[in-house]
Amino acid sequence: MSSVHFLCSQCEQRLGRDAGEASRPCDFCGAANIVVAPDADAIIDRCAACGHDQLYFQKDFNRKTGIALVVLGSIFVPWTYGLSLLGVTILDYIVWRIVKDVIVCYECQAVHRGYPANPSLKPFDLVIHDRHVYGSAPPGAEEGSHH
């Protein structure tokens, strides 16, 4: 199921809309809201919540995944005692295989889950993030970049 999760612009509660669902007012405060989730096979190139066109993708570490990882980790501990680097590598690989990417908006942090990967998107970039948070010339950005 494809969905978009975003914050209500008025009460800042987290709202979710599934693909195919009609827009509706905020579930919490009733503020008008026109956000709808794009079709499940849509390539996400702009934010469904605010229309911003700078997005990034990241692994979908929600609560359920986190618990699964702790369980997985505890299974691997006896094997990897003294071989922790190997264990981490294996765990990394498993995480990479089972955890899907979500597409996130730099501007409003809306999360687009369950959509096909958009090849033009890049992973999270702190410099771009800072540009959104602090404006075009974040202090210390030059030292932080690799140019």
Ligand SMILES: [Zn+2]
């Ligand atoms: Zn609200």
Ligand SMILES: [Zn+2]
């Ligand atoms: Zn947005």
